[in-house]
Amino acid sequence: MFKKKLGLLTLAFLMVFSIMGGVVSAAAATPKIKVYLDDELMTFPVTPAIQKGVTFVPFRALFEAFDYSVKWNNAEKRINADNGEVKLQLYAGKTTAHIDGQRTSLPAAPYIEKGSTLIPLRFVAEATGYTVSWDQSSKTIHISTSAGEEENQQKVDAFLKQFGTAESERNLNKVKSMLDTDSYYYDYFVEYYEELFKSQGNTTYSNVEIVSAEDGEIIASVTRTEIWTGGPFFFDLTQDELWLFLTESSDGSLKLNDEIPGYAYYHALDLIGQTPAVPQEDQTSIEETLQAQYDGYNNKDADLVLSTHDQSTWIYRSLQQLFNSGYLNEVDYDLSASSINVVQYNGNTAIVHAEESDIEGELTGMYYMVKTEDGSWLIADAFSLYPEEDYSVMSLMDSPQAHKSDKNHR
Structure with a gap:
């Protein structure tokens, strides 16, 4: 009888150890989860774990790898993390979290194990602006700081x-x-x-x-x-x-x-210094048109200014709209030119470089002009350049010759 009981007891122990051995063997066969931040393998004081399909890692190691400063409130079991751009709050045992003060929910609650508080990795990474991918075959998580x-x-x-x-x-x-x-x-x-x-x-x-x-x-x-x-x-x-x-x-x-x-550069500036052959009558007519424009601004004569511009162009319509608002009478100009030079000429069109000055100082004017049937020349486009430190370029709509407004200036 004793031998029989011993045999049964021995059998029971063998069965228990066999089962335990299977569990231990299975646990040993389960690969550890690896986490890479870009191409660098991360290390943690507590092994990352998967709970309910969510990967958890120790909070301090993760936050510090993401350049967060971290504080732990033991009384409330609260984690405060701040990287200067994003502020996060998480609580051990709660699925409630805050991103920049806005309440949100976690897929699973942080928990404490072996003195470390573990938090959902994906939530923190994505809240920081990083992307997370999971490789099932190798049980590897890849966090990319640049994918976004x-x-x-x-x-x-x-x-x-x-x-x-x-x-x-x-x-x-x-x-x-x-x-x-x-x-x-x-x-x-x-x-x-x-x-x-x-x-x-x-x-x-x-x-x-x-x-x-x-x-x-x-x-x-x-x-x-x-x-x-x-x-x-x-x-x-x-x-x-x-x-x-x-x-x-x-x-x-x-x-x-x-x-x-931003910083604008008109390609026509490359033409400054060019001296194409221009018939004297065209040179004279071009100078007369520009002088009439100066006189129109200086005398606050809108009709005279408009008469020097091609009526089919955007610049004519913009100036007409501007003058109708009464702006011409609100500004003093004192416009004049010390030199007027044609830098590109093909008989019917010309690009003209004028060294000018107004009440604010010296400036460079560039004009695209067209020849009419009666031989006169009209302005079809223009811009002005002030000799500022960065040599920035402004269109006519930004110059003292016109009013800068949201509607007329992009």
Whole structure:
């Protein structure tokens, strides 16, 4: 009887150890979770664990790897983390968290194990702006600090490629569909493009850099080049460090909301110093037109100023609108020119460089002029350049010869 009991007891122990051995063997076979921050393997004082499909890691090691300063409130079991841009609050045992003061919910509550508080890795990484991917076969987590930036860069590049194509094709409906209809400047943008698209030209964007991206808005610094190819003339222009404000719509597409002009360079400046052969009668007529323009501004004679401009051009319509507002009488000009030189000439059109001065000082004027049937010359486009430290260029609509307004200036 004793032997029988011993045999049964031995069998029971063997079964228990066999089962335990299987558990231990299975546990030993379970690979550890590896976490990479970009290409660097992260180490933790407590092994990362998966609970209810959520990967947990010790909070301090994770936050410090993400450049957060961390404080632990033992009384409330609260973690406070701040990296200068994002503030996070998490609580051990609670699924409630805060991002920059806004309450949100966690997929699972942080918990304390072996003196360490473990928190959901993906939540913290994505709240910081990083992206997380999981490799099931190797039980490896990859955290990318640049994936979000790369995604934004790709979105902006794609947007500007489409926008530049729509501008070059003079496709007003396409351009309007890419504008933010909630923008304060929407009507001004539409008015500008309606005017611009009366001419033919090519628009390209380059040197695209993301300045910031948050809360559904992306600010990008770009270089935009606009080249005239036909129709009503405009001066070729390159703008560096032009800031574009792009908003993300509900379907994820980007829209142009606003822009801040950057450093502008008119390509016609490269012509200064050129001395093409110009018949004396054309040289004289060009000088007379510019002098009449100066007299018109100085005497506050709107009709005289307008008589020196081609009525079919944007600049004529803009000045007419401006003068109708009474602005001409509000400013003193004292305009004159010390030299007037034709730098490009083909018989019917000319680009003219004038060294000018007004009540504020010296400036350089550049004019595109067209010859009429009666032999006189009219201004079809113009811009003024002040000798500032950065040698920035302004169109006529920014000069003392006209009033800078949101409606007339992009």
